[in-house]
Amino acid sequence: xxxxxxxxxxxxxxxxxxxxxxxxxxxxxxxxxxxxxxxxxxxxxxxxxxxxxxxxxxxxxxxxxxxxxxxxxxxxxxxxxxxxxxxxxxxxxxxxxxxxxxxxxxxxxxxxxxxxxxxxxxxxxxxxxxxxxxxxxxxxxxxxxxxxxxxxxxxxxxxxxxxxxxxxxxxxxxxxxxxxxxxxxxxxxxxxxxxxxxxxxxxxxxxxxxxxxxxxxxxxxxxxxxxxxxxxxxxxxxxxxxxxxxxxxxxxxxxxxxxxxxxxxxxxxxxxxxxxxxxxxxxxxxxxxxxxxxxxxxxxxxxxxxxxxxxxxxxxxxxxxxxxxxxxxxxxxxxxxxxxxxxxxxxxxxxxxxxxxxxxxxxxxxxxxxxxxxxxxxxxxxxxxxxxxxxxxxxxxxxx
Numbered sequence: 407x408x409x410x411x412x413x414x415x416x417x418x419x420x421x422x423x424x425x426x427x428x429x430x431x432x433x434x435x436x437x438x439x440x441x442x443x444x445x446x447x448x449x450x451x452x453x454x455x456x457x458x459x460x461x462x463x464x465x466x467x468x469x470x471x472x473x474x475x476x477x478x479x480x481x482x483x484x485x486x487x488x489x490x491x492x493x494x495x496x497x498x499x500x501x502x503x504x505x506x507x508x509x510x511x512x513x514x515x516x517x518x519x520x521x522x523x524x525x526x527x528x529x530x531x532x533x534x535x536x537x538x539x540x541x542x543x544x545x546x547x548x549x550x551x552x553x554x555x556x557x558x559x560x561x562x563x564x565x566x567x568x569x570x571x572x573x574x575x576x577x578x579x580x581x582x583x584x585x586x587x588x589x590x591x592x593x594x595x596x597x598x599x600x601x602x603x604x605x606x607x608x609x610x611x612x613x614x615x616x617x618x619x620x621x622x623x624x625x626x627x628x629x630x631x632x633x634x635x636x637x638x639x640x641x642x643x644x645x646x647x648x649x650x651x652x653x654x655x656x657x658x659x660x661x662x663x664x665x666x667x668x669x670x671x672x673x674x675x676x677x678x679x680x681x682x683x684x685x686x687x688x689x690x691x692x693x694x695x696x697x698x699x700x701x702x703x704x705x706x707x708x709x710x711x712x713x714x715x716x717x718x719x720x721x722x723x724x725x726x727x728x729x730x731x732x733x734x735x736x737x738x739x740x741x742x743x744x745x746x747x748x749x750x751x752x753x754x755x756x757x758x759x760x761x762x763x764x765x766x767x768x769x770x771x772x773x774x775x776x777x778x779x780x781x782x783x784x785x786x787x788x789x790x791x792x793x794x795x796x797x798x799x800x801x802x803x804x805x806x
Contacts, residue, residue, distance in 0.1 A: 409535070410526070410542040411657055417546035419650045421553055425566060426643055426710040428557040435639030437563065438646070439630045440496070440509045442623040444516035447492050451484035451520065456527035463531035471589040474528045481524050489517045504564050511567035519574035522581035529581075532588055541580060549573035621757045621784070622649065625777045628765040633773055641774040643714035644698075647705060648724050648731075648778075651694040655687060655735040684736040691732020699725035723778030730785035737792035753791035757784045 426434050455477040462473045496509035529538040552573050556565035625645065629638040698705075702721025706714055734753075761784035768776035 409539040412654075413539070413542050413546055415650055415653045417550060419646065420550055421570075422642075422646045423709050424550070424553055424557060426639075426714065429563055429566070430636075431639035431643075431713065432634075432636040433563045433639070434642060435630065435635035435637070436501075436505055437508070437512065437567075438626060438642045439635070439638060440512045441516065442626045443492060443495075444513045446620065446623070447488035447513070448485075448517050448520035448523075451481060451488050451517070452524065455481055455524050459524070459527040460531045463528060470528070470532070471586075474525065474585060474589065478521065478525065481521060485517050485521065489514060492517075504562065508563045508567035511564075511571040515567075515571035515574035518571075518578050522574075522578035525578075525581045525585045528585045529588065534588060537584060537588070541584060545573070545577040545580060548576060621754055621761065621788075622652075624758070624761050624765060625781050628762075628769060629774055629777060632766070632769045637774050640714055640717050641720070641777060643706065643710045644702065644717045644720050644724050645778075647698065648728050651698075651728055652731045652735070654690065654694075655732055687732055687736035691729045691735075694732070695725040695729035698728055720775060720778055723775075723782065727778045727782040727785065730782045730789070734785050734788040734792065737789060737796065753788045753795070756791050757788045760784045760787045 425437060429437070459474060459477050463470045466473065492513045493510050496506060496513065499506070499509075501509070526538055526542075529535070529541075549570070552569035553566055556569040559565065561569070626638065626642065629641055698721055702724065703718045706712075706718055706721075710717075761780060764780045764784070765777065768780055
């Protein structure tokens with residue numbers, strides 16, 4: 407699982423670097439904005455189905471194929487309306503034809519690809535980690551090759567977007583074929599009642615994931631709305647590296663939460679495990695933050711190109727933002743490991759309530775230079791709320 411997640415993160419970063427070097431700042435700003443909207447649509451259609459597949463297949467391996475079919479059925483029911491709404495919004499948006507076709511391709515590609523992402527959980531449930539890793543690796547290579555070919559052939563923003571659509575359709579098809587061959591055909595029918603029960607149980611996790619994603623993309627959306635696409639392209643030339651670094655925290659979370667959950671008693675062993683994971687997470691965040699602070703201009707020059715040179719004045723803010731995100735992630739592990747999902751939801755909600763008006767006030771005055779600092783302060787708001795809950799938990803474990 408960790409291997410496939412790391413491959414996806416690396417492939418996404420390489421894709422971004424290719425696009426940044428081949429397209430203009432405005433086109434890069436537009437693509438990142440469309441990806442933000444598309445990924446939110448994919449999250450809305452997720453419904454916690456991946457975790458449901460993991461849990462149910464482990465509990466009832468004889469019904470594995472039906473469980474996966476049930477989950478994918480609900481996934482499609484939620485995905486199609488999201489796809490339709492997003493496509494209609496971009497069709498109606500006042501943009502040129504090339505941008506419109508690009509947006510539709512990116513939306514459809516992202517949402518179709520999310521079906522493959524959900525189906526991958528079935529391979530994890532069957533302990534086919536090698537098959538998962540190889541599939542993700544090979545599909546990522548094809549994805550990057552198609553992007554590079556489209557860019558070098560001067561296909562522009564449309565060519566790159568269509569190559570993305572083709573690669574994501576291929577990825578989803580390959581994953582579904584492998585999942586189908588991994589589970590024998592079983593007798594029975596899909597259980598619609600079980601589907602909705604599973605959805606209700608997973609709603610807290612799904613809501614937290616969606617709100618966390620919104621908090622991670624508020625700056626992107628607000629910059630496009632208040633400053634412009636070209637400025638967003640410059641901003642994303644640094645912000646994408648922050649997002650890729652922070653994505654590594656998800657690996658730590660996926661490892662840390664089961665460890666904390668497995669220790670039932672609130673004793674020294676649990677505190678030791680929790681402290682170790684906290685120090686590990688904060689330490690990784692400090693390393694990434696230091697790299698951005700010291701070598702940000704080097705990243706600009708050699709990876710995204712000289713045309714994004716103005717992003718160099720943002721690297722200090724990006725370093726602080728990276729560290730603050732890892733600190734909040736470390737605190738999240740503590741509460742999520744105890745199943746206290748809604749406490750984290752409150753913390754994310756506080757972040758949104760803080761960041762949104764502050765960005766609206768500061769961006770028209772200071773431009774993109776305000777964004778990393780506002781987002782950093784917003785992350786520290788999350789930390790304050792989470793620390794408060796953690797103190798209350800230590801004083802009265804039964805009270806939370």
